[in-house]
Amino acid sequence: MTEDARWLSGLEEQARARLSAPVFEYLAQGAREGRTAARSVDTWSSVELHPHVLRDVTDVELGTDLLGTRVGVPWGVAPTTLQRAVHPDGELAMARATAEAGGVMVVSSNAGTPFSLIGDTGVHWWLQAYLPADRTLAVPMLDRAVAAGASAMVLTVDTPVVGTKYPAGDVVWDVVDPALLRVNFDVGHDGQPGSDKALDLGPHDLDWLAEHTGLPVVVKGVLRPDDAVRCVQAGARAVWVSNHGGRQLDRAVATATVLRHVIAAVGKQAQVYVDGGLRSGLDVVAALSLGADAVFLGRLPLYALTDGEPGVARMHREVGLQVVETMRLSGCRTPADLAALSAPSAPNRL
Ligand SMILES: Cc1cc2nc3c(=O)[nH]c(=O)nc-3n(C[C@H](O)[C@H](O)[C@H](O)COP(=O)(O)O)c2cc1C
Numbered sequence: 088m089t090e091d092a093r094w095l096s097g098l099e100e101q102a103r104a105r106l107s108a109p110v111f112e113y114l115a116q117g118a119r120e121g122r123t124a125a126r127s128v129d130t131w132s133s134v135e136l137h138p139h140v141l142r143d144v145t146d147v148e149l150g151t152d153l154l155g156t157r158v159g160v161p162w163g164v165a166p167t168t169l170q171r172a173v174h175p176d177g178e179l180a181m182a183r184a185t186a187e188a189g190g191v192m193v194v195s196s197n198a199g200t201p202f203s204l205i206g207d208t209g210v211h212w213w214l215q216a217y218l219p220a221d222r223t224l225a226v227p228m229l230d231r232a233v234a235a236g237a238s239a240m241v242l243t244v245d246t247p248v249v250g251t252k253y254p255a256g257d258v259v260w261d262v263v264d265p266a267l268l269r270v271n272f273d274v275g276h277d278g279q280p281g282s283d284k285a286l287d288l289g290p291h292d293l294d295w296l297a298e299h300t301g302l303p304v305v306v307k308g309v310l311r312p313d314d315a316v317r318c319v320q321a322g323a324r325a326v327w328v329s330n331h332g333g334r335q336l337d338r339a340v341a342t343a344t345v346l347r348h349v350i351a352a353v354g355k356q357a358q359v360y361v362d363g364g365l366r367s368g369l370d371v372v373a374a375l376s377l378g379a380d381a382v383f384l385g386r387l388p389l390y391a392l393t394d395g396e397p398g399v400a401r402m403h404r405e406v407g408l409q410v411v412e413t414m415r416l417s418g419c420r421t422p423a424d425l426a427a428l429s430a431p432s433a434p435n436r437l
Pocket of ligand 1 (some may be wrong): 169215290329330332333384385
């Protein structure tokens with residue numbers, strides 16, 4: 088099997104050509120002027136690798152441990168809304184292809200597919216949740232996720248309000264069938280008082296979520312070392328460095344810029360994941376080389392989903408081929424070997 092790097096880099100254009108303008112714009116857009124969205128992509132290519140030589144790279148192993156569970160690859164699928172507007176098979180196609188690749192799928196609480204069907208694919212999956220002002224309104228949805236086999240809760244904390252976008256034409260919400268999203272909430276949930284996103288999230292919510300679900304909590308949307316430390320002190324098992332793909336606070340820092348500082352602050356007390364602007368296997372390696380325990384892809388698998396399950400399967404395959412080649416060229420045999428490849432320790436003296 089050989090890699091076709093042009094296929095991965097052509098995915099955005101393929102999605103633009105295949106999707107209606109409002110759906111494509113929903114996927115690609117950033118908040119306001121889109122500065123963070125654009126910078127997040129660019130910054131990964133400025134991460135320089137310091138490859139080792141004279142190391143046996145015959146056998147390369149991609150598996151790694153996430154929250155105490157072995158997974159097949161160190162990248163996963165980030166939670167994204169409206170997968171069924173991209174392809175009718177939506178989350179099911181994403182789940183089947185990701186299960187086959189051995190990755191983790193993080194399912195958006197806005198998903199358009201019942202959690203039970205996603206669980207039935209056998210994919211290793213975590214639920215992403217936003218908490219509403221009245222926390223108790225989230226309980227039926229959370230319980231459905233636990234019953235369907237979610238093995239972690241990812242609490243998104245960067246969205247007290249939805250960041251403003253400047254649409255070029257029709258807005259997706261005016262054209263998309265409402266049946267394509269939020270099918271795991273009780274009927275009538277969104278009209279109830281207290282169903283808006285919480286403006287008062289705090290560290291105590293991590294406790295509440297962990298206690299209610301009995302699952303490890305990952306906090307998604309952290310960009311500062313001091314906040315990462317607060318999350319860990321509040322019981323987070325992992326901190327997910329994210330600027331929401333530049334869709335929330337425009338001018339927020341690129342994740343590649345802050346990742347190393349967050350890892351230094353958290354130390355070994357929790358895992359650190361990252362997303363935002365990763366578009367290739369080389370970007371995945373760049374993030375792992377800064378010390379991330381895992382990397383998540385948002386738009387890349389969404390763009391690949393325009394080809395349904397085979398598209399997402401091919402995306403995983405092409406990313407994997409790039410990662411393996413890059414590991415061999417860097418003298419690395421495991422994801423752990425990659426850590427610190429962008430910051431070598433001082434050379435030993437003879
Ligand atoms: C179309 C779209 C929908 C998204 N929906 C959600 C969501 O429901 N929940 C969430 O926590 N993040 C959501 N995100 C953010 C992603 O989880 C992730 O942080 C981001 O896409 C990573 O950047 P990338 O797209 O450049 O890879 C969404 C992103 C996109 C592009």
